Amino acid sequence: MTKRAPKSGPLSPSCSGGSSRNLELAVKSSEGARRSTRLRLQPLRKPKTSPKKKPVKLQTKMPKKPATAFFFFLDDFRKQYQEENPDVKSMREVIGKTCGEKWKTMTYEEKVKYYDIATEKREEFHRAMTEYTKRMESGAHDESETDSDYSE
DNA sequence: TTTATGATTGTTCCC
């Protein structure tokens, strides 16, 4: 267990009239950006034999994957938890489980604001990736560029 | 000093 949970849909967007539009948008935009993302998400993937951790910086210019709704909730939850439990230092052990459990008990209406944020971020991510892909195809993937990025 | 670990769910991609 503890592996990745089966793909249980993040609640049907049609369940609520709240920001279902955003969710629809996300679906549409992802469909369009899918091809583009594939171009640059490929190098993002590490070989299966690689350790679990991220390669730190494969391509600094590459936009990172946007956080999911759960992650935005996690961020909120973490701050709140820190305020309520300033003595608890082993947050990494508690937050994950506690937040996960609470997430499951939350209603769609409670979650929808986080889905909203995640959707916006995802759209930004897709736009950034489209731009990035264009630059790559234009031959703008200069190594010195990634380096100079630091020396701004 | 630097990097990996763990714990969670959602999203995305490849096979």
Added chain:
DNA sequence: GGGAACAATCATAAA
């Protein structure tokens, strides 16, 4: 369709 990787965070451990 399903499996796998990666996204954030951060105290702690290990190299």
